[in-house]
Amino acid sequence: MRLLLGVLAFVERVGNRLPHPFWLFTVMAGIVVLFSALLSALGVSAVSPVDGETVRVRSLLSAEGARVVFGDAVANFAAFPPLAVILVVMLGVSVAEAAGLLGALLRGSVTRVPARWLTFVLALTGVTGSVASDAAFVVLIPLGGLVFGAAGRSPVLGIVVAYGAVASGYNASLLITPTDALLAALTTEAAGLVDPGYVVTALDNYYFSAASAVVLAGLITLVTEFVLVKSVGGADEGCPDAREELGSTALTDTERRGLRNTGLALVAALALLAAALLPTGSPFRGPSGGVLDSPLVTGVAYVLGILFLVLGVVYGRTVGTLPRAKDVPDAMAAGVRDMAPVIVLFFAASQFLAYFGWTGIGEVAAIRGAEVLDSAGVHPILLFLGMIVFSTVLNLLITSGSAQWTLIAPVFVPMFMFLDVPPETTQAVYRISDSASNVVSPMSPFFVMVLGLLQRYRRDAGIGTLISLTLPLCLTVLAGWTLLFLGWWALDLPLGPGTPVR
Numbered sequence: 001m002r003l004l005l006g007v008l009a010f011v012e013r014v015g016n017r018l019p020h021p022f023w024l025f026t027v028m029a030g031i032v033v034l035f036s037a038l039l040s041a042l043g044v045s046a047v048s049p050v051d052g053e054t055v056r057v058r059s060l061l062s063a064e065g066a067r068v069v070f071g072d073a074v075a076n077f078a079a080f081p082p083l084a085v086i087l088v089v090m091l092g093v094s095v096a097e098a099a100g101l102l103g104a105l106l107r108g109s110v111t112r113v114p115a116r117w118l119t120f121v122l123a124l125t126g127v128t129g130s131v132a133s134d135a136a137f138v139v140l141i142p143l144g145g146l147v148f149g150a151a152g153r154s155p156v157l158g159i160v161v162a163y164g165a166v167a168s169g170y171n172a173s174l175l176i177t178p179t180d181a182l183l184a185a186l187t188t189e190a191a192g193l194v195d196p197g198y199v200v201t202a203l204d205n206y207y208f209s210a211a212s213a214v215v216l217a218g219l220i221t222l223v224t225e226f227v228l229v230k231s232v233g234g235a236d237e238g239c240p241d242a243r244e245e246l247g248s249t250a251l252t253d254t255e256r257r258g259l260r261n262t263g264l265a266l267v268a269a270l271a272l273l274a275a276a277l278l279p280t281g282s283p284f285r286g287p288s289g290g291v292l293d294s295p296l297v298t299g300v301a302y303v304l305g306i307l308f309l310v311l312g313v314v315y316g317r318t319v320g321t322l323p324r325a326k327d328v329p330d331a332m333a334a335g336v337r338d339m340a341p342v343i344v345l346f347f348a349a350s351q352f353l354a355y356f357g358w359t360g361i362g363e364v365a366a367i368r369g370a371e372v373l374d375s376a377g378v379h380p381i382l383l384f385l386g387m388i389v390f391s392t393v394l395n396l397l398i399t400s401g402s403a404q405w406t407l408i409a410p411v412f413v414p415m416f417m418f419l420d421v422p423p424e425t426t427q428a429v430y431r432i433s434d435s436a437s438n439v440v441s442p443m444s445p446f447f448v449m450v451l452g453l454l455q456r457y458r459r460d461a462g463i464g465t466l467i468s469l470t471l472p473l474c475l476t477v478l479a480g481w482t483l484l485f486l487g488w489w490a491l492d493l494p495l496g497p498g499t500p501v502r
Helices: 002-017 021-041 063-071 073-078 081-099 101-110 115-132 135-150 155-168 178-191 206-232 242-249 253-277 300-319 327-338 340-359 361-375 380-397 401-418 423-440 447-457 463-490
Strands: 045-047 054-056
Touching: 021 063, 021 340, 021 361, 021 401, 045 361, 054 361, 063 073, 063 340, 073 340, 081 101, 081 178, 081 300, 081 327, 081 340, 101 115, 101 135, 101 253, 101 300, 115 135, 115 155, 115 206, 135 155, 135 447, 155 206, 155 423, 155 447, 155 463, 178 300, 178 401, 178 423, 206 423, 206 463, 253 300, 300 327, 327 340, 340 361, 340 401, 361 401, 380 401, 380 423, 380 463, 401 423, 423 463, 447 463
Parallel strands: none
Antiparallel strands: 045 054
């Protein structure tokens, strides 16, 4: 444990010295500019196995490159796929959050659960809670301590279960989440380096993500009941004030009525979508008459945003949190204001990706890397494991999933495509490595918050206490989720509707 704490302290020191992601992407963009000039001068190139054309590195320190850097800066930002996707989805999510729907769903999921199912339900709610983004951390983690305390169990254990589920299972969910749309947009951009017409949608990992949510909840439950419960012991068993505090977080009759109306609205919305897609001659079907290429599927980010908007309005009107029509656009505007830091980050990221794609460095690196791996006869399983290890370590320093995927997707996605691994599969592998180590990363913005919550119930709790309780969850989730993926790949199961794993 002392060695592990030393490693994590080192990670924290290194991470704290890293620049803000905005500056990180800006520096990386500058490196691409200089590197492109050097590689172009050296005549670095590669032959694409797709069309046999020679891909040469182009210099940004040229007249044509200057047009990309200066003339296309605004276009680079406007064309950055995740920008529009995340804004459209968050317009709807912001209404649902302002109405109180997301918080009510999280509270309602765990406050009236039989004791024997408490750990599993809390874990499954935490894993699926990524649909509420950061609200899942803020609402569910302290609530986990309260519901465990009210059930006569250790509040510390409840906090750890909730934190481990939300953090380590962030990229798995029973529902389609904003993260699915964001990752799909970045994967599409990376796949475009090889096939400009390739599109990855938010549904393309859904089967794997939903199954992962159930499996991870089961794994977290097993580790909690057979390992962590022994570590926590009985020193802080139960919480005398938990039942009283939990009463203030329980759903009111009005909130329950709001959730009931929201559920009816959800059923009606899904029925409308089904009615629009089922008729063979429906105008909502794709050009070939199929469902998977229909505008409702390819435009799932917009559909998701509208769905959150409608459900938020129904809930808000029922409970009185959105009594007036003007409250809806006000909530949407507040959500956009909250997205300001992401928009700033996306500006720098969009320039980096535009430079990287235009120069051809990513494609050449992917081709050359694929050639080396292919000639060495590296088995795909080793490729997946190598990527998981690399990204897991990187995730300790860069906990933002979108920032990390923006950095590595332009290399891994094309390289794996040249080795006949679909982009959707590479994205599924990334889900594992981007989530599992979140729970032990001292760079996580919620790490200190969880430590403070632990100290409420155990005054002597420190970083070592938190690490000792979350490390078993991290390792189990990482190993179990990896094995789930490898089994999925071996059985050649679809990752999503019409999405093969290989």
